[in-house]
Amino acid sequence: MAFSNFIPHIAPTILFYFLLLPSPISSLNITLLLSSYPSFSDFNSLLSSTGIAADLAARSSLTLLAVPNPLLRAPSSPNLADVLRYHVLLEYLSLPDLRRIPPTGKLVATLLQTTGRAAANSGSVNITIDSNSITFHSPASNATLISPIKSLPYNISILSLNSLLIPADPDLAASETRPPLGLNITSTLINGHDFNVAAAMLAASGVISEFEADEGGAGITMFVPTDEAFADLPPSAKFQSLAADRKAVVLRFHMLHSYYPLGSLESIVNPVQPTLATEQNGAGSFTLNISRVNGSVGIDTGIVQASVTQTVFDQNPVAIFGVSRVLLPREFFGRDPIDLYKPSGGGAPPPDIAMSPENYGPANHLSAGGAGGGGVGVFWGLWCTVIFYFLN
Structure with missing residues (x-):
């Protein structure tokens, strides 16, 4: 009874607060x-x-x-x-x-x-x-x-x-013609000058044809380790000892079966993302945890923490990003990150994957995609709750 008497007093205040919030925007004008x-x-x-x-x-x-x-x-x-x-x-x-x-x-x-x-x-x-x-x-x-x-x-x-x-x-560059959808991923990586190992592995494994075949659908987002990232693989990882079919799974683990430009990755609602390897090995397996870390995009496999270092290519429906480390799935490499990566040269370990709060109030997700859908749903749920209590 005390709670029900309390609602009419706070409802106008809450309603006024929500009236001050900006309304959801579906696209950027x-x-x-x-x-x-x-x-x-x-x-x-x-x-x-x-x-x-x-x-x-x-x-x-x-x-x-x-x-x-x-x-x-x-x-x-x-x-x-x-x-x-x-x-x-x-x-x-x-x-x-x-x-x-x-x-x-x-x-x-x-x-x-x-x-x-x-x-x-x-x-x-x-x-x-x-x-x-x-x-x-x-x-x-x-x-x-x-x-x-x-x-x-x-x-x-x-x-x-x-x-x-x-x-x-x-x-x-006088031409305003953009690259066709039939992007040659291998050539794009070689032209990036620091992805020769990844390009060679993709070509040798045959999975590159799978990636290019997916360009015309929901799109793809690729995380490509630099040559330095492959060179930094610790011997304990035994990556080169994997059978060819397992190496192919690891490569599929570096791809999302959707197009995410950098801004969408930074504001992604659900950080746990399935990969192309997930689709072939079952729900809940071979997933990546993606979130905003220290002003960049952090990727956590459960045993490896990497970050996006550069945009190699970004045109809907294909986004290719360079990443600082080879993304090793714990399904193949165990669950203890200490055995795989130890800071070299006395450097600090990678930062924990966590969102960095900024003191500017609620975010308006302006893209029409799914990145902001969760926030809009919560907003309208709260709005309807306030209206119900206010009118009753």
């Missing part, structure tokens, strides 16, 4: 967001006229580097769209995130990198910080942060720069 800031109208117009604004509609967890009208000097390059793609970082970076950048800087992939037209890391922006400023570097230019404009954690952060950034050799 960058034009609408920037329309509230007239000083960025020219930059906003360029995003619309080149089609970049439409390209961003299905993405989340990104940072837009915008330039105000008085400082905007659009280049005469025939590839203005690629210049603008270079101003879309494929990672959510708030001002506190930027202030935590190490002295060595941080390399962040851009939307230009996803086109396949940027060689090696030329589609990435290097961010450095000193006591006076935060600077964004391209091979051809630098720009300084003026101020943050808008932040919707962990979906979009809009930052103001004092000039446009010009990517390396923007005129060399």
Whole structure:
């Protein structure tokens, strides 16, 4: 009875709180967001006229580097769209995130990198910080942060720069044609310069044909260990001693049977993800635990903790990411991580896989995919509960 008498008193307060929460958004309308800031109208117009604004509609967890009208000097390059793609970082970076950048800087992939037209890391922006400023570097230019404009954690952060950034050799890639869906994964990895071992193993095992066959369906997300990751495999792992069919399972363990761009991985609702190996060996087996770790994407196999180090390729329905370690399933390699990896050179062990809280309030998952579905369901469940108590 006391509880039922208490509800009418708190219901209006709770209702008012939920009225203040932003409503769920199914897609990102960058034009609408920037329309509230007239000083960025020219930059906003360029995003619309080149089609970049439409390209961003299905993405989340990104940072837009915008330039105000008085400082905007659009280049005469025939590839203005690629210049603008270079101003879309494929990672959510708030001002506190930027202030935590190490002295060595941080390399962040851009939307230009996803086109396949940027060689090696030329589609990435290097961010450095000193006591006076935060600077964004391209091979051809630098720009300084003026101020943050808008932040919707962990979906979009809009930052103001004092000039446009010009990517390396923007005129060399005149074609606006994107890579076809029939992507040659082996060639893509070899062109990445640091994935030769993985490319050779995929080709020799025959599973590469399975991966490429899945490109046209729900898509694929591949985690590819670097050559250094294979070199760092401890002898106790006995990876090379595995039978050929078991090596093929380990390779399948590195692939998700869905397309996840980097932003979706960072905001993934269910961290336990089945792999292609799960489909062949039964539910609950050969799963990966994926979550946001220290501003990056961490992957935990139960015995190995790795991190995403770079975006190799990202165009729906294929995402390929470089990872720092070979992902060893505990089904084959036991359950004790100490026997497999010990810090070398006195270094610290990998961080625990855990979400990093940020003090910006609830996140609005802007992608239309499943990454934000759980949050929306919880919101509307609470909303209906409040309305029921308020009206009764």
